[in-house]
Amino acid sequence: MSKRGTSRRSVLVGSASGLGSAWIATHWSGILEAQEHAKKAARPGASAKLAFFSPEQALEIEAVTAQIIPTDGTPGAREAGSIHFIDRALATFDRDKQPVYTQGLKDLEAKTRELFQGQEKFSSLTPAQQVQLLKSIERTPFFAQVRTHTVVGFFANPEYGGNAGEVGWKLIGFEDKFNYQPPFGYYDRNKQG
Secondary structure (H helix, E strand, O other): OOOOOOOHHHHHHHHHHOOOHHHHHHOHHHHHHHHHHHHHHOOOOOOOOOOOOOHHHHHHHHHHHHHHOOOOOOOOHHHHOHHHHHHHHHHOOOHHHHHHHHHHHHHHHHHHHHHOOOOOOHHHOOHHHHHHHHHHHOOOHHHHHHHHHHHHHHHOOHHHOOOHHHHHHHHHOOOOOOOOOOOOOHHHOOOOO
């Protein structure tokens, strides 16, 4: 596929469609648990507390997500709150991925120091430096997991902690309607009752 023919939207739509229902079925009970926690956190007066990450770790992961789905003419992973989805996932249905993030954050810091002398935090690098670093780790289990969680969080039902303001759904033209009234489409438009 040529670079010219590929848009951000088509890449995101392709990524979202590749996630599949098997993953959702496997994690259904944990997703419901995450949803319930997110609902409680969204109540008036409740503050969004981190369940797995420290504030410093969340800042680093959020900077990574912002490079995976950057803000351009449309909102990116930062505006969608993908970090909250990831944090919730690691505290609930994806607990088994915690070691990937724990080690990955240590490796991210080490790689930052290695590539950019005098720097310790990925989040303090320039956008160009962040991209350079991420290219050097793009084949690691850590990056693969963050990318998966970022995309899922960007498109997930906002009740699960990400997709704030339904920015992911708006980007791909998804209607937030889970119940449709007839007629459903061109094929039955003229049918009665």
